[in-house]
Every structure is written in C-alpha cells, then in structure tokens.
Amino acid sequence: MSSSVLYDAPGPRARLRNRLYTVVGSLAVVGLIVFVVYRMDAKGQLEPEVWDIFNNAGVRANIRDGLLTTLKVFAVAGVLSLVLGLLLAIARVSEHKPVRWFATTFIEVFRAVPLLITIYALWVLFLTYKNDLGAIGDNTGFWGLVIGLTVYNGSVQAEVFRAGINAVPRGQVEAAYALGLRKYQVMTTLLLPQAVRSMLPTMISQLVVTLKDTSLGYIITYTELLFATRTMANNIIVNGENPFTAVTIVVGAIYIAMCLALSSLATWIERRGRRAKTGVAVAAAAEPAEQPGVLDVAEGPLGPVDGDTTDRPGK
Amino acid sequence: MNVLLDHLTEFREGFIGTVLLTLASGLLAMVLGVIIAGFRVSPVPPLRLFGTAWVTLFRNTPLTLLFLVAWFVIPVIFVPGLSPWTKALLALGFYTSAFVCEAIRSGINTVPVGQAEAARSIGMTFTQTLRLIVLPQATRTVIPPLSSIFIALTKNSAIAGAFSVTELFGVQKLLSDQGFAIAWIFLWVALGYLVITFSISGFFRLVERRLGVAR
Numbered sequence: 001m002s003s004s005v006l007y008d009a010p011g012p013r014a015r016l017r018n019r020l021y022t023v024v025g026s027l028a029v030v031g032l033i034v035f036v037v038y039r040m041d042a043k044g045q046l047e048p049e050v051w052d053i054f055n056n057a058g059v060r061a062n063i064r065d066g067l068l069t070t071l072k073v074f075a076v077a078g079v080l081s082l083v084l085g086l087l088l089a090i091a092r093v094s095e096h097k098p099v100r101w102f103a104t105t106f107i108e109v110f111r112a113v114p115l116l117i118t119i120y121a122l123w124v125l126f127l128t129y130k131n132d133l134g135a136i137g138d139n140t141g142f143w144g145l146v147i148g149l150t151v152y153n154g155s156v157q158a159e160v161f162r163a164g165i166n167a168v169p170r171g172q173v174e175a176a177y178a179l180g181l182r183k184y185q186v187m188t189t190l191l192l193p194q195a196v197r198s199m200l201p202t203m204i205s206q207l208v209v210t211l212k213d214t215s216l217g218y219i220i221t222y223t224e225l226l227f228a229t230r231t232m233a234n235n236i237i238v239n240g241e242n243p244f245t246a247v248t249i250v251v252g253a254i255y256i257a258m259c260l261a262l263s264s265l266a267t268w269i270e271r272r273g274r275r276a277k278t279g280v281a282v283a284a285a286a287e288p289a290e291q292p293g294v295l296d297v298a299e300g301p302l303g304p305v306d307g308d309t310t311d312r313p314g315k
Numbered sequence: 316m317n318v319l320l321d322h323l324t325e326f327r328e329g330f331i332g333t334v335l336l337t338l339a340s341g342l343l344a345m346v347l348g349v350i351i352a353g354f355r356v357s358p359v360p361p362l363r364l365f366g367t368a369w370v371t372l373f374r375n376t377p378l379t380l381l382f383l384v385a386w387f388v389i390p391v392i393f394v395p396g397l398s399p400w401t402k403a404l405l406a407l408g409f410y411t412s413a414f415v416c417e418a419i420r421s422g423i424n425t426v427p428v429g430q431a432e433a434a435r436s437i438g439m440t441f442t443q444t445l446r447l448i449v450l451p452q453a454t455r456t457v458i459p460p461l462s463s464i465f466i467a468l469t470k471n472s473a474i475a476g477a478f479s480v481t482e483l484f485g486v487q488k489l490l491s492d493q494g495f496a497i498a499w500i501f502l503w504v505a506l507g508y509l510v511i512t513f514s515i516s517g518f519f520r521l522v523e524r525r526l527g528v529a530r
Contacts, residue, residue, distance in 0.1 A: 005423065005431040005449055006356055007441070018358050025361040039392045112512060113505045114473035117484055121501040124491050208375075215377035219477040226379060244387040252380055259375035 045245045049238050054250065059232065066228030067254065073142065073214045073224060077149035078207050084150055085157025089195075090187065092162055107155040116216050119148030123220045141222030145214065153210045160202050160283075164195030167280055194280050197273070202283040204266035208259050215255070225251060318495045319503045322486075329476075329486035330507050336403060336482055337469045337511065343408030344468065348415025355420050366416070373413035378471055381406040382478055403475035407468060414464045422457035423449065455526050462519035466512045473508075483507045 010018055040046050053059050091103035110118065123144030126133060130140060168191055176186045196203075217224040223231070233247040273282030319326060355366035373381075385402040397405075426449050434444040476484030487504045491497050 004356060004358075005426045005428045006445070007358055008435060010358065021357075021359040022361060025359045025365075029361050029365050036392075043392050045392065109505075112509055113501075114470035114484065114508060116473040116477065117487060117501065117504055117508070120484070120487060120491075121497050124497045128497070212375075212377040215379040216474075218379050218383075219474070226377070226383070230383065241391075244383075245391060248380070248384055248388050252376055252384075255377055255380060256372065256375045260371070263375070 040245070044239055044241070047239060050243050050246050053236060053238060053243055053246065059236070062232045063225070063229055063250070063254075066223065066225035069223055069228065070211075070214050070217075070225040073145055073149070073217065073222075074211050077146045077153065077214070078210050080146065080150040081153035081157055081210060082203070084154030085161055086192075088154060088158035089161030089165065092158060093165060103158070106151075107158050110151045110155040111159075115148060115152045115213055116219060118152060119144055119216055119220060122148050141217065141220055144220055145217045145222055145224075148216075149210055149213055153206060153213075156206055156209075157203060160199050160206060161195055164197075164199035164283075165191050167198055168194045169280075198280045198282050200282075201266045201270040201273070204269065205263060208262045208266070211259060211262060212255070225254065318490060318499045322490060325486050325489065326483075326503060326507065328481055329483040329504075330510075332480065332482035332485070333469065333472055333507065334511060336400070336407065336472045336475055336480065337465070340404050340407035340411065340472070341465050341468055343404060344411035344415050344464075347408060347412035348419060351412060351416040352419035352423070355416065356423055370413045370416055373410050374417075376410075378406065378410050378474055381410050382474055386478060399475075399478060399480050403472075403478060403480045407472060407475065410471070411464060411468050414467075415461065418457050418460040418464060419453070421460075422453040425456045426452045455523075458519055458523050458526065462516055465515050465519075469508065469511050469515065 007014075037046070044050070088103045088107055091099050092107070094100050094103070123140060126140040126144050172190060173186055176190050181189070214224055215226045218226040218230070221227060229247050229251050230244075233242050233244050236243055270282055270284060351366045351369050354362040355370070357363060382403070385397075385406040386399075389402065389405070390397065430448055430452075431444050434448045439447070472482060473484040476482045476486070476488060479485070483504050487500050490500050
C-alpha cells in the first residue's frame, strides 16, 4: 500500500474510509454491469435465439475463414514489415548521404500519413492498374492492405531497430573495427543481434499494432475477420433483427484474446531479457504502442537517443 | 494540382472536420483518461480493477471495431439517433482515453516515493503534497507521450471519414470515386494531416519548453 507516491500506509480512519469507498465503488461497478445487461435484455439481445446462431456450422465456418484471412494478412505483413524495417534502419545509419536521406524521407512520410489513407490510395491504385499488375491483379484488397501495413509498420519498426543499434555502446564498434572487422561484419555480427535482442519486446508490441490494424481491411471491403462477420450478420435475421450486437461481442473477444496473447509474449521476453547481463538494456514491452509521433524521433523506446542528430529534421 | 484548386471547398471542409473531430475527441479522451488514471492509482480495489479492465479492453480492440460498435450496437442498446459525428467522437474518445490513462499513470509513477514521503515528513497535507510536489513533476513527464497520443489520434480520425463523417479521408474517398488521379489526392490529403500533426507536436514542444526545469 505505502508503495504509492500518492498516499501513505492507511491508519485506522483511512482504512475505514477506504472500506467505505470499496463498498461504494463495488456497487457502482456492479450497477454499471447490471445496467448494461438489463439494457441488452430489454432490447432482446440476450434471447437464446440470438446466441444460437453460433451453433450453426455455417456461421462458425464464416468466423473461422475470416480469422484465417486476418491471420494470413498479419503473418505476411508482419514478416514483410520486419524485413523492411531492418533494411530501412540499416539504410538510415548508412555512411552514404543519398541512401540515408532516402530512408529518412521514406520513414517520415509513411509514419506521418494515416495508415488508412495509404491503404486506400494503394487499393485504388491497384484497382486502376489491375490488368497490368499480374500477380496482384486478382487480390487487390489483400495486397493493398499488406503493402500499406508493411510500409507503415516497417517505418515504425525501422526506428525501433535504429534505437536498438544506437543503444549498443560505441566502444564495442570501435573495438570491432580495431580488430579489423569489416563494416558488414560489424553490422551483422555485432550491432544487429544486440539491437534485435534489446528491442524484441518493443518490436512485438508493434506487431500487436499491426494485428489490430489489419481490421482496416474492413474499409476497403477486404474479407478479413471484421468484414466477413459483418457481412454475415447482415444476411442473418433473428427475431426480426440483424444480430450485430452478438457478432460484435464475439469478434471483439477474438481480437482481444489475440492481442493479449501477443503482448503477454512481449512482456515475457522483456522479463527474461532483464535476467541476462549483456550491458544493453532491454526495452519495455509496455504499450501496444501508439506510435511515437511525427518527427518525434528523439523519443525512441529507450528515451532520447543519444548522438546521430545530423539528419533529424525539426530539431 | 488542379484537384486541389477545383475542390478547395471540399478540402477546406475536410480539413476543418479533421481538426474539430481531433480537438473534441482529444478533450473527451483527456477527461476520461484522467478519471480512469485516478481509478487506477486509487487505494480502492474495485475501482482499480475497473480501470485495468477499461485499459485492457480499449487498448486491445481495433479502432475499426469500436467504430462498428458505435454505429450498430450503441444505437440498438443505449441511445438511438446519435449523429455520425457524435458516434465518431465517442469511438475515438473512448479508444484514446485508454492510452491517455496509461501515460498519466506512468507519469505519476515516475515521481520517486521518497519525495512524497519527504513532503509528508515536513508536515504537508495530502493536498499540498499532491499540488506542490507530485503533480508538477508528473505533468512534465506526461507531456511527450501525450503529444504522441494526440498525433496518433489525428491519424486515427481518418477512420471516421470511412463512416461518412466529413473529414480529410472522406475527401480522398469522394474525389477518387469521382475519378481524379489518386496520387495527387493522396499528396494533398497527406499534406493536410501533416499540417495538423506538425501543429500538435509544435504546440507540445512549446509547452514542454515552458514547463521545462532541470531535475
């Protein structure tokens, strides 16, 4: 109790008061839940027929297919964004100015533009040139979503990688060069392994964001989990109504379960990382981060990143 | 270029729409976020539980799903007849409140316990400790993450456009449906968002400098 900065260990009077608040608070929370359930019941959302739809094999197959599509988009976009992030991060710390500028511009532009805008623009673009695109032509929705997710999350992942690379003590790089290692050897044997290791929790947290953002496919009418189930609910009528509420609750539970599983993986890796003594701090898994904002590069996951301020605009 | 000049009205309305929606839902998120953060650091277990549930729920739900809830579930179960704008405001505000809450909570947690203990030991009351010692320090820590949250909120407000609320994404959709070159529309809409997000980060940087002290 006394571990909080806000209040002291309670004395007898405070304990009594806290107990009173506990009772009042519990009543308020329970009251809220009862109210929600009451309203749902009053509007007929708790009728057995409404929930019976999930016993229907067709409905279940539909949810399963949507889930698989979502996971497919997530898998492809997740892997591609990590690869792109790695490439962009390496380009950003490159010694060649044009390469560095290109990577910086790419990262800043795609981080600043809302993901939905990018996805929509790609989708329209792919639809327009459908016939010339070959492989993409048949799956404009899929590729619009995947490429959009990739460029956006890749740009964020690049900054995460870079923060990890910058967190490696300078002396190690100098030592490596002194031993006669080449530039690519320093990068592949020294910087990247440590960067990945220390940034793994943050990278996984960003993957949670990627997973959540696959639902933007709904807006470009791509049949991922959300769109598939919504379309299904549109076609079912129970007691004279579409079972939107029931379907939304189930789909919401699926999303929350997936995201929680992924973020607890991040927390677990973070805890494991703390035990190891490598000298490079492991980043916090904390947020399924709302991404650091436009040009707020300095607030990397490890706090302000030291050094390398040369190519950072607006500072 | 012509797309912008010929449709200046749409772009202007979209821009104002995005700004208004961001401001309003940012305000709602701040109010809710502060209340929930208060719950989460309170000594009352059920309120702490409620706060944790709130944050877990809203942080792990896709925003698109919350928009669907606002559009199809809220009208059925609670209040029918909300305007699309209000529904977008609710979805964005509730979603963002979870992130605001976490920022504030971690801001409070960065104040060392010893400071409050020292304050109490020289005889400060609870209110004095809070007003003079804890809150001024917590506020300063919270500003950078809040800036990121509001920038993310601006970008997230794009989803509202897909649900027929007038804002910049809606403009992109409208004009590309009319067959204008998507690349140009993309450029202008993106610039619109950039202006807003730049203003936000500029504003917060100003506040940060004003409040900045050596620690």
